[in-house]
Amino acid sequence: MKKSLIVVIILVLFISLPASEKPVTPVHTYSIVAIDRETGELGAAVQSHWFSVGSSVIWAESGIGAVCTQSFIEASYGPLGLELMRAGKTAEEALAGLLKADPFEAVRQVAMIDGQGRPAAHTGKSCIPEAGHFVGDGFSCQANLMLKNTVWNAMAEAFENTEGELVDRLMAALEAAQGEGGDIRGKQSAAIIVVRGEGSGAWWRDRAYDLRVEDHDNPLGELKRLIRLNKAYNFMNTGDELLTENKVEEAMRSYTRAMEMYPDNAEMVFWPAVTLASTGKVEESLPLFKKVFAMDPNWAVLVTRLPQVGQLPKDKGLLKKILAQAPKTK
Numbered sequence: 001m002k003k004s005l006i007v008v009i010i011l012v013l014f015i016s017l018p019a020s021e022k023p024v025t026p027v028h029t030y031s032i033v034a035i036d037r038e039t040g041e042l043g044a045a046v047q048s049h050w051f052s053v054g055s056s057v058i059w060a061e062s063g064i065g066a067v068c069t070q071s072f073i074e075a076s077y078g079p080l081g082l083e084l085m086r087a088g089k090t091a092e093e094a095l096a097g098l099l100k101a102d103p104f105e106a107v108r109q110v111a112m113i114d115g116q117g118r119p120a121a122h123t124g125k126s127c128i129p130e131a132g133h134f135v136g137d138g139f140s141c142q143a144n145l146m147l148k149n150t151v152w153n154a155m156a157e158a159f160e161n162t163e164g165e166l167v168d169r170l171m172a173a174l175e176a177a178q179g180e181g182g183d184i185r186g187k188q189s190a191a192i193i194v195v196r197g198e199g200s201g202a203w204w205r206d207r208a209y210d211l212r213v214e215d216h217d218n219p220l221g222e223l224k225r226l227i228r229l230n231k232a233y234n235f236m237n238t239g240d241e242l243l244t245e246n247k248v249e250e251a252m253r254s255y256t257r258a259m260e261m262y263p264d265n266a267e268m269v270f271w272p273a274v275t276l277a278s279t280g281k282v283e284e285s286l287p288l289f290k291k292v293f294a295m296d297p298n299w300a301v302l303v304t305r306l307p308q309v310g311q312l313p314k315d316k317g318l319l320k321k322i323l324a325q326a327p328k329t330k
Contacts, residue, residue: 028145029053030177031068032155035117035138036166040197042066045170047190047219049183054191054212062199062206063115065091071109071127071144085114092120111140147181154180167194167209167227174220190219232261236268248279266295278312290325300326
């Protein structure tokens with residue numbers, strides 16, 4: 001099917017939605033869409049005084065684009081915007097097409113960025129003040145129902161002046177918004193999504209971060225904690241992938257990074273210990289097993305089940321050494 005026909009079909013479907021299916025849920029909020037020009041990662045982040053804001057506001061697809069749809073929300077801007085960009089439209093063209101077909105564009109606030117890093121944004125004239133947006137190089141910050149009209153500019157400054165991964169820069173923008181007073185109603189939920197620069201054809205493999213805080217007294221603080229935990233598990237996942245390629249040294253370096261970030265997380269200590277024991281580095285593994293068993297003796301029970309499924313050598317002497325690290329029962 002030709003791309004131009006796909007675009008026409010999408011717009012016709014949007015126009016033909018009955019008014020009762022055009023939601024006017026007041027998801028007032030602040031958000032950001034952006035690209036990391038070095039890695040090609042695309043992302044979006046949001047915070048609002050509304051339950052589960054991430055489930056409807058932020059959208060992203062590797063190599064295609066990212067979308068934030070808010071104010072009196074029309075959630076279909078997310079999937080339809082991505083579909084239009086997938087069909088070859090720029091973010092500006094996709095946004096313009098959907099706005100033209102929307103009789104309620106005056107209450108919409110929407111931002112998009114395409115896979116080339118070209119952003120576009122719209123703040124309808126009937127969005128509740130303070131409302132506005134800032135479109136920069138490779139990003140757009142937008143907000144409505146804010147305490148101050150300085151929020152979106154503060155977000156832009158924080159994003160541009162923060163180093164690190166895209167997820168860190170998105171988080172800095174959210175924190176800057178809250179630093180300016182944020183949503184006039186307060187805070188309740190937050191979310192962030194970052195997708196890899198090149199799509200694999202399987203969306204579940206392409207999400208580097210996909211985190212939501214649905215309801216919390218301090219949603220940004222909780223989101224930041226989850227990002228750090230996600231980073232540690234990314235190292236664990238990388239270690240697993242390297243191990244399947246028999247790159248044991250590289251896998252252990254990745255596992256070690258995870259352990260250093262969360263030394264009291266039993267999961268992140270246990271599996272590196274198993275890797276060491278399975279590759280002949282038994283003495284190095286024993287202090288790790290001892291630490292895990294002290295956290296919870298059930299990990300020692302798990303060890304006894306691993307040889308039968310090939311996760312540890314079938315070596316009674318090895319098993320005895322490992323289990324000797326468990327706390328003595330009285």
